[in-house]
Amino acid sequence: MSEASKSLYLRGTFLDFTGPAADAGDVEKNFRCLDDGLMRLEGGLVRELVPYPEAVGRGFKPGEVDFMDWSGKFVVPGFIDAHVHYPQTEMIASYGEQLLDWLSMYTFPTERKYADKNRARAVSDFFLRELLKNGTTTAVVFCAVFPQSADAFFEAAEALNMRTVAGKVMMDRNAPDYLLDTPESAYEDSLRLIDKWHGRGRALYAVTPRFAPTSTDAQLRMAGKLLEDRPGVYMQTHLAENKNEVRWVAELFPRHRNYLHVYESFGLTGPRCLFAHCVHLDEDEWARMAESRSVACFSPTSNLFLGSGMFDYKRARDEGVRVALATDVGGGTSLSQLASLGEAYKICQLSGHKLSAVEQLYLATMGGASSLSLDGVLGNFEPGKEADLAVLDPGGTDLMAMRSAQAGSVREKLFVLTTLGDDRAVAGAYAAGRLVHVRGENPPNRPRLG
Numbered sequence: 313m314s315e316a317s318k319s320l321y322l323r324g325t326f327l328d329f330t331g332p333a334a335d336a337g338d339v340e341k342n343f344r345c346l347d348d349g350l351m352r353l354e355g356g357l358v359r360e361l362v363p364y365p366e367a368v369g370r371g372f373k374p375g376e377v378d379f380m381d382w383s384g385k386f387v388v389p390g391f392i393d394a395h396v397h398y399p400q401t402e403m404i405a406s407y408g409e410q411l412l413d414w415l416s417m418y419t420f421p422t423e424r425k426y427a428d429k430n431r432a433r434a435v436s437d438f439f440l441r442e443l444l445k446n447g448t449t450t451a452v453v454f455c456a457v458f459p460q461s462a463d464a465f466f467e468a469a470e471a472l473n474m475r476t477v478a479g480k481v482m483m484d485r486n487a488p489d490y491l492l493d494t495p496e497s498a499y500e501d502s503l504r505l506i507d508k509w510h511g512r513g514r515a516l517y518a519v520t521p522r523f524a525p526t527s528t529d530a531q532l533r534m535a536g537k538l539l540e541d542r543p544g545v546y547m548q549t550h551l552a553e554n555k556n557e558v559r560w561v562a563e564l565f566p567r568h569r570n571y572l573h574v575y576e577s578f579g580l581t582g583p584r585c586l587f588a589h590c591v592h593l594d595e596d597e598w599a600r601m602a603e604s605r606s607v608a609c610f611s612p613t614s615n616l617f618l619g620s621g622m623f624d625y626k627r628a629r630d631e632g633v634r635v636a637l638a639t640d641v642g643g644g645t646s647l648s649q650l651a652s653l654g655e656a657y658k659i660c661q662l663s664g665h666k667l668s669a670v671e672q673l674y675l676a677t678m679g680g681a682s683s684l685s686l687d688g689v690l691g692n693f694e695p696g697k698e699a700d701l702a703v704l705d706p707g708g709t710d711l712m713a714m715r716s717a718q719a720g721s722v723r724e725k726l727f728v729l730t731t732l733g734d735d736r737a738v739a740g741a742y743a744a745g746r747l748v749h750v751r752g753e754n755p756p757n758r759p760r761l762g
C-alpha cells in the first residue's frame with residue numbers, strides 16, 4: 313500500500329471554521345473547536361474528525377494504527393501566505409530604505425541572481441522548507457523575471473506536494489536592463505509556464521506584472537490578454553504601497569483616474585486578482601476593489617519595515633473588500649504568519665480596532681482560502697478537503713508556556729500564540745496528508761549559495 317493510501321490518525325485540539333465569513337460576526341459563528349478530537353487522513357485528504365472518546369467507544373485503538381498524539385496542541389488548517397517573493401528570502405532585513413530605493417539598492421541586484429536555475433532551485437527548496445517550519449502550507453509567490461526561476465520554484469513545490477500559486481515577474485521598463493523582458497517575451501514565457509504548470513498536481517499560475525511603474529501599456533495589455541486566453545489563472549501585483557510610488561504612477565499614467573484604474577483598464581481586476589498592500593487607496597479605489605471582488609493582501613510586517621503606512625483593515629471589512637494575510641518577504645521581516653498576525657493586531661490597535669484571536673486565525677486559514685477561491689478544496693477540516701495542517705504549541709517557548717498556563721480559554725491561548733509565536737510555536741506541519749515538519753527533528757536548512 314502506498315503511503316498516501318494508508319490511513320493516518322491524529323489526536324489533538326482541532327480549531328477551524330465551517331466556511332467563508334461575510335463579516336466579523338460570521339467569523340465568530342463559523343468558529344469551531346473540538347477540544348479532544350481524532351482526525352483520519354487518507355489519500356492526502358481529511359476523511360473524518362470525531363470526538364476522541366467517541367472513537368474509543370467505537371473500538372479505536374491507537375496502538376493498532378499509524379497514530380500521532382498532538383494532545384495539548386492546536387491542530388489548525390495550514391496557514392496561507394497570499395503574497396511573498398521567494399528570491400528575496402536572501403535579502404530579508406536589508407537596512408534603511410523605503411520602497412523605491414529599497415528596490416533599486418537591494419531587490420533588483422538580488423533578483424538578477426535568479427537567472428541561475430541552480431540557485432533558484434536551492435533557494436526555492438530553502439524557502440518552502442522555511443514556510444513549512446512556520447506552518448504555512450499554501451503560498452502565493454513572486455518568482456523573478458527569468459522563466460527558469462519559476463520552473464525551479466514549481467519543481468521544488470511539486471517535490472514537497474505543496475499547494476502554491478506562483479508566476480514569473482513581468483517588467484519591461486524602469487528597472488535595470490539585466491532584469492527587463494518585453495511585452496512579447498513576457499507573454500510567451502508566461503503562456504508556456506501556464507500550460508506547463510497551471511493545474512499540474514497542486515500548482516496554480518499567477519500572471520505577475522511587478523507593478524504598474526515597471527510595465528509599459530503594451531505589457532499590461534499582454535497581462536490582460538493572458539487572463540483572457542487562459543481563464544482560471546490568477547493575477548498578482550502591487551498597489552498603492554508607498555506615497556512616492558503612488559505619485560509616480562500618477563505621473564506615468566496621467567490619463568487614468570487612479571492607480572487601481574490603471575490595472576482595471578487593462579482587464580487586471582477581478583476575483584482572481586491579488587493586490588499587495590493597498591495602503592494608500594482613495595474612495596474610488598476602495599469602491600472598485602469591492603465591486604470587482606479583487607483581493608487586498610494585508611502585509612503588516614512589510615508595511616512597517618519599509619515605512620509604507622498602515623493598511624486600514626477595518627475599512628476593508630466595512631467596504632466588503634476581500635482581504636488575505638501576507639508576509640511579503642523580503643519587504644516583510646518574517647515568514648511566520650503568527651508574526652504577521654501579531655503585527656496586524658498592533659496596526660489595528662493604532663486605529664482603535666480590536667482584531668480578535670478568532671478573526672486572526674480566520675485570516676491566516678479559511679479567510680486566505682476564501683480570498684484565493686480555494687475554500688472548496690482547502691482551508692478547513694471538512695471531509696474531502698486537502699489535508700494541509702499546522703500543529704501549534706502553546707508551550708513553544710518557556711515564556712509562552714508560562715503565559716499560556718495563566719490563560720483560561722482556547723481564545724486566550726490562541727491570542728498568546730499570535731502575539732508571541734513564530735516558528736518555535738509550530739510543532740508540526742502536514743502537506744497533502746504527509747507529515748513534512750516536526751519541530752526539533754529538522755536537518756539543518758543551510759544552502760551554500762556563494
Ligand code: GUN
Pocket residue numbers: 397411415419522523550553614640643
Ligand atoms: N513593489 C514592486 N516590487 C515590489 C517588491 O518586490 N516588494 C514590495 N514590497 N513592493 C514592491
Ligand code: ZN
Pocket residue numbers: 395396397550588640643
Ligand atoms: Zn511584494
